[in-house]
Amino acid sequence: MAEKKRSKLGCFQCKQKKKKCDEIKPICTSCLKSNKICRYKSLENSVVKSQRKVDSIVCKDIVGEIIMKNLEHQRFDEINIDTISYGYNNDMFKLLNEYISPDPELKIKLPVDLSESEIGYFEYYCKSILPELSILPQEYNFYSKIYIPLALKEPALLYSLIGWGCKMMKNDGINYLIENEEAEGYCKKVMGIIDQNNLYLNEEKFMVNFCSYMSLVYMNISVGDINEWSTHFTSCFNMINRMPGNFKYLMNFSHEGILLAENFAYFDILASQSNENGTFYPISDYDDVFSNVSNAHDPAQGCIRPLTLIIGEIVTLLVEYSTLQVSLDLTDCSKYELMANVIDKAEKLDKKILFTKPDLSCLKHLNTPEELEGHLTLFDVYQISAQIYLRQVIKKLPSVVPEIEMLFFHLKEGVAFLVKTKFRKSLGFPMLVTALAATSKEDRQDVKSLFENLIQCCGYLSVYQKLWTVIQKVWELNQNGNLYVDWYKITKQFGWRLNLGR
Structure with missing residues (x-):
């Protein structure tokens, strides 16, 4: 045998x-x-420990086959240098065209000298982290199309990606409990360069800083951070407001700016504090950006992109409703009219959710029917989650009412399917709503098993561990599901700022 x-x-x-x-x-x-x-x-053992400085790299060796194909696809099929409106992007993609060559031994000059271990961290980011940031086919992964060429020219973004690779490599196995001082050192380097750029901010430095801020935001969200990501996000917001047109300034950067703007809006809408303070920019501004380019596909959203804006509208309506409740200087008649207006908006939003269709234009390059099923199931899960969330946070309906129980049945089924797929890292918002809607002992046990599965597969540094802690507190306060408990108030009591975008 x-x-x-x-x-x-x-x-x-x-x-x-x-x-x-x-x-x-x-x-x-x-x-x-x-x-x-x-x-x-330890994956760290695969990194050469030598501190010998390196001033150039063979691009293909470091970024890997997937990203090289993505960059080559961009070069020959998508990028028309003469029509790019942003001069810095023009230079960036000229640089890209220079180093994409049939010669596999062509070396790329780095913006700063790196040690071999730092090259290893950057390689780990490119080959292991970057492809997983996109739920779409890699042809749509703008993180590789924008971030990698820019990182090979600008130290700020390069150090942020090195720090991300370092953080994830050293969080392997049981080491998730250990503070990573080396990774924090790279983040401090990034912030130092950003601060220098902010002194004399122009188009070039704005784009470098924006991408660097957002890479730090995404990195910290990915490891379940409850504070640092928000600090960087707020700093990015303050920088945007220094530019003419504020958020719409990003639209000056052609297709790349639209994608970056969509990514900012996505993380803003799914931030826990937005449920109390509102989003940084009006949803109408985000809607203008989302509808500006029909073929823009944020790889973090995929086909749920139309629903992201609707969730933002629910959050905006929630803030409006909460403000109304604490208004003391309104007559009863005025309060009645305003309340009727809130209910009318809620009814219109409910219909909007029901008739919203998935963005199928981003699913053209799927390889199998199973992949299509996964994307459409993700859309269904977000659609049902939005329906339940609207009923809970605006109408304050408890989970035991029949209409929520019926929606919960289909939601739990869809989430249970996705937990076993590559979409498991995109279920923060649906998992929150699924847990809030669970009432019976059996349903809550099922939800607990889903959280345990996600925490095991995605790691104890994922948002699911923090979210599970919040849910347990919600269940403690609402043992039979007869009440509505404000989950975001619990996060505030904990001193946490969660982001459900990853």
Whole structure:
């Protein structure tokens, strides 16, 4: 009988027991069930420890095949240098065309000298982190199309991506509990360069700073940060307001600016504090940007893009309703008229949610029917979540009412399917709503299992661990589902600012 082969990449516990490991990180299923410390061979060991400085790289070796194909596709099929309105982008893509060459040994001059370990962190970001930031096919992954060429020219963005790679590599296995001083050092370097750029802000420095801020925002959201991401996001907002036209200034940067603007709006709408303070910019401004270019596809949103704006409208209506409730200088007649207006807006939003269709234009390059099913299921899940959320935060309906119970049944089914797919990292908002709508002991046990699965697969540094803590508090205050509990007030009590965008 042939000897049963075991993976060489399994954890130390499974290797010691000579059993097959499912290699889920940070904790495999076997260690999770047996309550053992799960350790893998550290990815950091793959980084050369030499501090020898390197001033150039072979691009293909560092960014990998996926990104190279993406950049080459951009060069020959999408980028028309003569029609790009933004001069700095013009230079950036000329640089890109210079280093994309049939010669695999062509070296790219780096904007700063890096150590070999720093090159390793950058390589890890490019090959392991960057492709997963997009739920769309890689042809639509603008993070590689915009961030990588810019990072190869600008130290601020390069250091932010190195810091991201360093943070994730050193958070491998059980090390998620250990503070990463090295990664924080790179973030401080980034902020130092950003501060210098902000002294004399022009178009070129604005784009560098915007991308650097947003990479820090996305990195911190990805690791379940509850404060730092918001600090960087607010700084980015303050910088935008220094430019003519404020948020609409991003539209001056052609297609690339639209994509970056959509990404900003996405994280703004799904921030917990927006439920109390409102979004940084009016949803009408975001709507203008979203509708400006028909073929703009934020890889973090995919086909749910039309629903993101509607969730933003719900958040805006919630803030309007909350302001109305605390207004003391209104007559009863005025309050009645305003309340009737809120209810009318809610009814119109409900119909808008129901008749909204997925953005199918971003699904042209899918390879299999299964991929299409995943994207459409994600849309259905967000659509149902928006319906439930509208009823809860505006109408204050408890989860035990029949219409929410019926919606919950379909929502839980869709989420349970997506938890097992690549979309598992995009379920922050649906998981929140699913948990808020769960009332029975059995349903809550199912939701608990979904959270445990997500935390196990996405890591204890994901937003799901923090969100699960909030949900447990909600359930404690609302044991039978007869009440509506403001989840965002609980995050405020904890001193947290969560973002459900990742």
